Amino acid sequence: MRLPSLAIAALGAALVAGPTIGAGTARAQLKVVTSTTDLYDIAKAVGGEKITATHIGEGYQDPHFIEAKPSFVLQLRNADVWAFVGLDLEIGWMPLLLQGARNPKLQPGQPGYVDASRVISVLDVARGNVDRSQGDVHPLGNPHYWLDPENGRRIAKLFQETFATLDAKNVSVYDANAKAFTQRLDAAERTWQADLAKIKGQPVVAWHTSWRYFAEYTGMNIVGFMEPKPGVPPSPAHLAGLIQTMKQAGAKVIIMEPFYDKKTADFVAGKTGAKVLVLAPSVGGAKGLDDYIRLMTSGIQQLAAAL
Amino acid sequence: MSRTSAHDARASGIRAMLWGAFVILVIASAPASAQRDTTRRDTTTKRTASDSARIADSIAVVRELERLRAEPRSRDPGRQQPAQGAPTNARLLPDISAVGDLVADLSPKGSTQEGGERFSVREVEVAIQAAVDPYFRGDVFFGISDVEKISIEQAYLTATSLPWGLEVRLGRYLMPVGKQNTTHRHDLHTVDYPYVIQRFLDPEGLKGTGIYASKIFAPFGFYQELMLTAVDRFGEPTEGLVTIEPVNKKLSGLGYSARLRNYWDLSQASNIELSFSAITGDREQPVLGGDPTLGTAARQSVFGTDFTYRWRPLQQGLYKSFILQAELLQQVNAKNPTLELPSGVPPDGLVYGGPTRNFTGGYAFARYQLTRRGYVGARFDSFQDEAAGGSATNAVSGYLEFFPSEFSKLMVGYERYAPAEGSTTNRILLQATFALGPHKPHPF
Numbered sequence: 172m173r174l175p176s177l178a179i180a181a182l183g184a185a186l187v188a189g190p191t192i193g194a195g196t197a198r199a200q201l202k203v204v205t206s207t208t209d210l211y212d213i214a215k216a217v218g219g220e221k222i223t224a225t226h227i228g229e230g231y232q233d234p235h236f237i238e239a240k241p242s243f244v245l246q247l248r249n250a251d252v253w254a255f256v257g258l259d260l261e262i263g264w265m266p267l268l269l270q271g272a273r274n275p276k277l278q279p280g281q282p283g284y285v286d287a288s289r290v291i292s293v294l295d296v297a298r299g300n301v302d303r304s305q306g307d308v309h310p311l312g313n314p315h316y317w318l319d320p321e322n323g324r325r326i327a328k329l330f331q332e333t334f335a336t337l338d339a340k341n342v343s344v345y346d347a348n349a350k351a352f353t354q355r356l357d358a359a360e361r362t363w364q365a366d367l368a369k370i371k372g373q374p375v376v377a378w379h380t381s382w383r384y385f386a387e388y389t390g391m392n393i394v395g396f397m398e399p400k401p402g403v404p405p406s407p408a409h410l411a412g413l414i415q416t417m418k419q420a421g422a423k424v425i426i427m428e429p430f431y432d433k434k435t436a437d438f439v440a441g442k443t444g445a446k447v448l449v450l451a452p453s454v455g456g457a458k459g460l461d462d463y464i465r466l467m468t469s470g471i472q473q474l475a476a477a478l
Numbered sequence: 479m480s481r482t483s484a485h486d487a488r489a490s491g492i493r494a495m496l497w498g499a500f501v502i503l504v505i506a507s508a509p510a511s512a513q514r515d516t517t518r519r520d521t522t523t524k525r526t527a528s529d530s531a532r533i534a535d536s537i538a539v540v541r542e543l544e545r546l547r548a549e550p551r552s553r554d555p556g557r558q559q560p561a562q563g564a565p566t567n568a569r570l571l572p573d574i575s576a577v578g579d580l581v582a583d584l585s586p587k588g589s590t591q592e593g594g595e596r597f598s599v600r601e602v603e604v605a606i607q608a609a610v611d612p613y614f615r616g617d618v619f620f621g622i623s624d625v626e627k628i629s630i631e632q633a634y635l636t637a638t639s640l641p642w643g644l645e646v647r648l649g650r651y652l653m654p655v656g657k658q659n660t661t662h663r664h665d666l667h668t669v670d671y672p673y674v675i676q677r678f679l680d681p682e683g684l685k686g687t688g689i690y691a692s693k694i695f696a697p698f699g700f701y702q703e704l705m706l707t708a709v710d711r712f713g714e715p716t717e718g719l720v721t722i723e724p725v726n727k728k729l730s731g732l733g734y735s736a737r738l739r740n741y742w743d744l745s746q747a748s749n750i751e752l753s754f755s756a757i758t759g760d761r762e763q764p765v766l767g768g769d770p771t772l773g774t775a776a777r778q779s780v781f782g783t784d785f786t787y788r789w790r791p792l793q794q795g796l797y798k799s800f801i802l803q804a805e806l807l808q809q810v811n812a813k814n815p816t817l818e819l820p821s822g823v824p825p826d827g828l829v830y831g832g833p834t835r836n837f838t839g840g841y842a843f844a845r846y847q848l849t850r851r852g853y854v855g856a857r858f859d860s861f862q863d864e865a866a867g868g869s870a871t872n873a874v875s876g877y878l879e880f881f882p883s884e885f886s887k888l889m890v891g892y893e894r895y896a897p898a899e900g901s902t903t904n905r906i907l908l909q910a911t912f913a914l915g916p917h918k919p920h921p922f
Contacts, residue, residue, distance in 0.1 A: 241701040241741040267919040
């Protein structure tokens with residue numbers, strides 16, 4: 172057999188083998204993959220036993236810098252739903268995974284392509300000229316919106332609509348689950364009121380802009396960021412200015428995620444008498460924070476206790 | 479080959495290509511008819527889309543979107559903010575980006591760069607990328623350099639709607655042969671490709687123009703991907719050599735490659751990849767004893783395996799990571815190729831001047847992350863040099879990389895290059911790269 176025939180035969184074999192190797196068997200459950208653990212938890216709450224869900228990122232991992240590992244491609248290639256935060260949070264890795272997965276159900280415009288940011292009231296949408304001299308900006312807006320429970324409700328509603336579209340026979344289940352989730356969140360929210368009153372108006376410093384929605388909800392006043400610009404590590408000159416700002420504003424707490432270098436925050440805290448509060452930004456970001464409501468509850472309680 | 483049989487072979491080749499193109503179109507169009515109704519959207523999107531259609535004026539659309547964006551924020555969960563339902567690229571512009579690759583060569587015995595420069599803009603790469611339609615995606619990369627002026631580095635159409643997890647590309651692309659060859663040169667963690675890639679494939683990374691098909695599968699529970707290509711030819715034409723007929727005149731003279739990737743997660747923080755590649759095709763080789771431009775076609779193949787281990791703890795992933803990578807390639811040459819000479823040229827005294835033995839080479843590379851933005855790396859290269867009768871050329875190099883951000887890189891490298899023949903050379907290289915335009919995914 173000559174070479175062209177070999178190549179054509181190999182291509183043909185790949186084509187013929189396609190249906191047997193690549194095709195999955197019919198599933199009763201919707202297969203949902205989410206970019207973050209927060210979306211995963213809300214999807215599970217709404218989908219219940221009618222879906223199987225997995226997530227790409229972990230709660231203690233910086234969601235901007237997830238590696239596009241081939242094993243994630245395997246998760247996506249047979250998925251029915253790909254839900255992501257959007258606003259370019261996943262821009263550094265999501266395109267590789269979606270292109271690699273070759274799953275027509277997850278292409279933009281399909282019901283399985285779920286950009287959760289489209290139901291969110293977005294903060295920090297860029298105005299005027301935007302360029303990278305301003306750091307790693309997100310021109311479409313701040314993507315860390317899940318840290319406002321109002322947005323948790325909206326995400327749940329989005330999942331309810333999405334699952335109902337893709338799996339009409341279980342509409343009532345999704346409706347009931349979404350309602351139950353909202354009720355649990357409402358109940359939790361009522362227990363936060365004393366802590367929220369304590370937090371409201373208090374000056375704090377945050378490492379990254381990821382706490383903007385949390386601040387919007389709790390009323391805490393972010394007087395400065397450890398990063399001089401989004402995504403840019405702190406410089407000595409910036410920290411010197413930040414220390415002055417903290418002293419003037421009376422900021423007593425520095426909030427940071429577990430994936431940043433705590434030594435730098437400790438240094439600033441040592442100069443200002445503030446406390447470094449390592450808060451999980453996502454579900455699973457710390458031990459015991461296994462669901463969205465626990466995540467929010469923990470963040471509010473820890474902050475109130477630190478102030 | 480007689481004129482008739484050559485004509486038959488050509489006609490047969492054309493028929494085969496036409497059938498191949500037909501099969502691809504049929505496969506690509508099959509899911510097209512089965513596309514879901516994409517008109518289903520939320521209320522706001524529907525409203526914006528219908529308004530846009532009525533306005534039918536792109537300037538007016540942009541103004542409308544700006545007005546919608548300016549609407550105040552509402553906390554009413556039932557009301558979606560129009561800004562998030564609006565398109566972010568109302569004019570459907572493609573992503574346009576550019577990467578600059580600047581190199582300084584401060585080697586003590588003179589520049590080791592192709593053009594002898596001490597400071598050079600080695601290349602500027604301009605990329606234009608977008609979805610073409612619901613079925614295809616287009617990617618075009620132009621390379622601009624003082625040496626090659628403007629060239630089409632890559633330009634390919636990718637079918638995005640094929641069934642069974644297939645991906646098919648048509649056009650020019652980096653050949654999926656070996657590990658580092660699939661990475662753009664400016665994305666490498668060293669200044670140049672490993673020597674074995676430069677010598678056995680191409681100094682700037684082997685590209686091919688043709689058809690590419692790949693399929694992902696996991697019958698054993700881990701990621702596997704098979705990539706097959708058929709390209710116009712294996713490598714660039716050899717300058718200064720003329721063959722009686724193009725090396726790709728027969729279909730057997732085209733370039734064919736295959737690569738099988740195998741990937742395993744060892745843990746959340748570590749993984750390995752072990753892959754195998756092969757490429758074969760006819761290439762021009764010199765004929766000695768006559769006209770120095772006289773060449774003949776001879777088959778050359780390269781077989782290889784590559785291994786990559788990665789470690790990056792998830793929580794400390796901003797600050798710590800490690801990569802260990804190695805590739806081994808073997809170049810296999812025809813032992814007794816037939817001289818294909820022009821009619822009227824007597825074969826007396828003419829001998830085949832190309833390689834008739836096999837050559838082996840490889841490299842090992844490691845990189846450790848020192849800080850959030852700093853890395854240290856080292857590479858060891860060794861290959862059997864055809865120019866030195868197969869004796870080994872070795873090189874060892876070290877690199878310090880600093881990334882001010884994801885979009886810029888500064889690197890300093892030192893290399894000790896010990897050729898099979900000649901004196902050892904010390905190279906000192908500086909490199910700066912920068913990226914303009916949309917955020918590109920980080921290559922894995």
